[in-house]
Amino acid sequence: MSRMTPVSSDVERKRVMMMKPDDIIARITADFTGVVPKVSWGETAFFYNPGCRLPNGVYFCSIKKKDRASDLNRGEFAGW
Numbered sequence: 001m002s003r004m005t006p007v008s009s010d011v012e013r014k015r016v017m018m019m020k021p022d023d024i025i026a027r028i029t030a031d032f033t034g035v036v037p038k039v040s041w042g043e044t045a046f047f048y049n050p051g052c053r054l055p056n057g058v059y060f061c062s063i064k065k066k067d068r069a070s071d072l073n074r075g076e077f078a079g080w
Contacts, residue, residue, distance in 0.1 A: 021065045028061070035060055042066050 019027070025044050029037055034050030036057055043064040049057025 021063050025063055028063075032060075 021044075025037060028035060028046055032046075032048075034048055035046050036049045036052065037044050037046050038056070039045075043062050045062040046060040047057030048060050
């Protein structure tokens with residue numbers, strides 16, 4: 001399912017840690033075959049649905065850009 005390679009160097013780890021939500025969304029979409037994104041209510045949910053055979057597919061993960069309940073817009077996360 002995945003074509004991703006493991007993060008091997010400290011430089012690469014830091015680059016990955018500094019990714020913005022849109023970068024993560026693009027990477028998941030590009031690196032996981034059969035994963036389909038659906039945007040709703042300020043988040044992008046991903047479903048595994050090779051060939052779009054199911055109405056939605058199987059839930060894979062979601063990326064929230066804003067979440068008031070968790071206060072992710074605080075401090076070091078404010079720039080996202």
